[in-house]
Amino acid sequence: MEYNEFHDKVCTILNGKLPLDEYGAILYTSLKTVQKGDFYILGLNPGGNDDYTLPKKLKCNAPEPSKKMTIGKSLESCCDENYNEYSKSWLCTRGAGNMPLQLNLKNFTRNILHKDIKDICCTNLIFKTTKSQNDVAFHNEADACWEVHKMILEVIQPKLIIAYGNGDISPYEYLHCKLNSNKKDDVPSYDADQGNYRIKGFKGTLDGRDTYVLGLPHLSRYWVNNDKKYELINEFLDSYIPQVYLKKWRDVQIPINHPNVDSTNEKCSKTSCHWISPNSQLKA
Numbered sequence: 001m002e003y004n005e006f007h008d009k010v011c012t013i014l015n016g017k018l019p020l021d022e023y024g025a026i027l028y029t030s031l032k033t034v035q036k037g038d039f040y041i042l043g044l045n046p047g048g049n050d051d052y053t054l055p056k057k058l059k060c061n062a063p064e065p066s067k068k069m070t071i072g073k074s075l076e077s078c079c080d081e082n083y084n085e086y087s088k089s090w091l092c093t094r095g096a097g098n099m100p101l102q103l104n105l106k107n108f109t110r111n112i113l114h115k116d117i118k119d120i121c122c123t124n125l126i127f128k129t130t131k132s133q134n135d136v137a138f139h140n141e142a143d144a145c146w147e148v149h150k151m152i153l154e155v156i157q158p159k160l161i162i163a164y165g166n167g168d169i170s171p172y173e174y175l176h177c178k179l180n181s182n183k184k185d186d187v188p189s190y191d192a193d194q195g196n197y198r199i200k201g202f203k204g205t206l207d208g209r210d211t212y213v214l215g216l217p218h219l220s221r222y223w224v225n226n227d228k229k230y231e232l233i234n235e236f237l238d239s240y241i242p243q244v245y246l247k248k249w250r251d252v253q254i255p256i257n258h259p260n261v262d263s264t265n266e267k268c269s270k271t272s273c274h275w276i277s278p279n280s281q282l283k284a
Contacts, residue, residue, distance in 0.1 A: 001031065001034045001035070001155055003031060003079040006031055006034065006075075006078075007075050009148075009151055010026060010075060010148055010151075011075075013147045013148050013151065014071075014144070014145075014148065017144040018071065018127060018128060018141075018144050018145065019071075020070065020071045020072030020075075021070050021071075021072060022070060022071050022127075022128050022129070023046070023069070023070055023071075023128070023129040024045070024046050024069070024070065024071045024074070024126075024127040024128040024129045025046055025069055025071065025074035025077075025085070025123075025124070025127060025129075026071060026074050026075055026078065026123065026127055026148065027074065027078040027083075027121065027122070027123050028084075028085040028086065028122040028123055028124070029078075029083065029084055029085070029086075029117065029118055029119075029120060029121060029122045030078055030079075030080060030081050030082065030083040030084065030118070031078045031079050031081075031083075032081050033118075033119060033120060033121035033122075034121055034152055034155050034156065035155065035156065036155065036156060036157055037120070037121065037156050037157075037158060038113075038158055038159045038160060038245070038248075038249065039113055039115070039120045039121075039158050039159070039160055039161075039162065040120075040121055040123075040152075040153065040156055040158040040160075040161045040162070041105070041109075041117075041120055041121070041122040041123070041161075041162045041164070042122075042123060042124065042125055042149075042161060042162065042163045042164070042171040042175070043101075043122075043123075043124040043125070043163075043164055043165060043171060043218075043219075044124060044125055044126060044165045044169070044170060044171050044218075045124045045125065045126035045127070045128060045129065045130060045141075046124060046127070046128070046129040046130075047129065047130070047220075071127050071128070074127075082118075084117070084118040085102075085122075086102045086105055086106060086117050086118075086122070087102075087118070099220075100219070100220050100221070100223070101219050101220040103225070104219040104220075104222065104223060104224045104225065105117055105122070105164070105219055107224045107225050108162075108216075108219070108224045108233075111224075111230045112224075112230060112233050112234065112237075113162075113249060114249055114250060114252040115252070121152065121156055123149070123152070124171070125142050125145065125146075125149070125163075125171040125174055126138075126141045126142055126145055127145050127148075128141060138169050138174075139174075142174050146178070153206060153207075154207060157207075157209060158211065159211070159212060159241075159245050160211075160212045160213070160214060160241065160245070161175060161211060161212070161213045161214070162213075162214050162216065163175055163213060163214065163215050163216070164216045164217070164218055164219040164222075165215075165216075165217070165218040166198070166199075166200045166215030166216060166217060166218075170215070170218075172200060172213065172215030175204065175213050176202060176204075176213070176215075178204075179202075179204025179205060179206055179211060179213065180202045180203070180204040180205075180213075183202075185202050185203040185204065186200075186201075186202045187200070187201040187202055187203075187236075187239060187240045188239075189201075190232065190235075190236045192216075192217055192222060192232070193228060193229060193232055194217070194222055194223065197217035197222055198217070199214075199215065199216060199217075199232070199233065199236050200214075200215035201213060201214050201215060201236065201237075201239075201240055202240075203240060212240065212241055214233075214236075214237065216233075
């Protein structure tokens with residue numbers, strides 16, 4: 001989708017519903033990801049304080065945290081084909097791309113979807129920034145943003161939507177109501193192998209197309225960083241995703257000289273890394 005078309009459609013949809021000078025963001029990866037593809041990644045909403053003032057002990061020379069971006073400014077940023085919030089510094093003490101959410105999403109896309117996150121359209125159900133989910137007027141604000149998602153989803157036509165956050169107030173629950181209101185195609189949930197977290201899923205319908213939804217615990221707290229987790233998530237996907245799709249995704253070959261592959265480490269399971277050299281491991 002061309003930038004001007006995307007910009008104009010978003011502004012028209014949000015007009016009177018969500019001011020563009022509010023802190024927040026539309027996309028977390030480049031506009032070039034808004035094209036036909038298999039995946040769509042959805043969080044709840046951008047997090048952060050309204051005043052965005054870092055404590056003195058955290059002030060440093062790191063780039064300005066991305067969460068200071070306004071919704072309007074984010075529309076300009078996403079036209080840069082290298083735009084990728086998951087490689088940026090969100091908190092200077094962590095370093096670029098090293099917040100738990102960033103690390104877990106990158107691990108998930110590399111080891112489960114077999115794609116670099118910068119090549120997947122990533123966003124949040126609600127575009128406005130808040131301190132926590134308790135500050136979100138969930139249904140009202142989600143409804144205000146949903147038409148933008150519908151516009152993007154009409155272009156991408158994903159086979160699988162990954163919603164991270166699957167509690168009562170979450171992108172998974174919202175999609176569950178929108179795409180599978182009678183709950184007839186729910187999948188039995190799995191123990192997520194961390195506390196009381198569960199992995200959830202269902203088959204829904206979006207614009208007349210079968211669309212599968214994976215509901216993960218929120219990835220700022222749920223760690224996707226070892227072979228056991230990769231195998232567990234893959235097993236769950238095997239329980240309801242057609243094999244023709246899974247085979248297509250898992251047959252992807254990542255070259256050994258890929259910047260995310262460390263050829264010095266041999267800790268790679270057949271399930272999570274069968275698509276690269278057995279002497280290689282993906283970096284966190």
